[in-house]
Amino acid sequence: MHGVGAVPIVHAGESSWILPLVGCIAICLACCGHWKRAVLWLVTFGIGFCLMLAGKLAFELAGWSLPGLRLYSISGHAMLTSAVYPVLFVMAGTVAGPRAARFGLVAALVLVVVVALALVIGRYHTISETLAGAAIGLPVAWVNLRQPMVRLDSRVLAALAVGLVLVLVGGVRHAFVDLKKSALAHSTDVFGDRTFYSRRIQQDPLTGKTVITINRASASLDALSR
Structure with a gap:
């Protein structure tokens, strides 16, 4: 993504950071015995991610767009933040109880809005591109949160926090960056x-x-x- 104005908060929606988070959420749910929710999370997120990616490739490979709406490249950052952070923050909040879980949801939605504004202000995406991304991501979060999230084991959540730190400081995150570069390097074989x-x-x-x-x-x- 190439923005004109540098707005650091948009990095919260980078795929190299978000995709490991998706795996951490699934692992946390599975370790707490919620296998069905873990599978639901992975399936719904996968569908949303594929829809977003299809929209991007439709423009980048075929030039498909809606100029009248200023819709060209769907915002992956908006999709990823709106799908993942509500689920992550609510999950973390359940350790302290229902009220903390609700607060987590509000905090996540505020973050989603802030990232969306940064995408538009920094001219990374148009308003319609950002809304299109959120329109794909928010239903993913809603499907996974429409049933109350059960209280998770604090020990499992602590392990999740350690995993997130490892992702943040390097390791897994860099592995995703390298995987993306490798896929692009072999793109000529496909396209x-x-x-x-x-x-x-x-x-x-x-x-x-x-x-x-x-x-x-x-x-x-x-x-x-x-």
């Missing part, structure tokens, strides 16, 4: 050298209006990602 689409969001210095420029380039997906 070959062909036309790819990208868009840039800028502010016209004279009028102050937002201008969206569509670029077409013939190259490998790996080259365009650099």
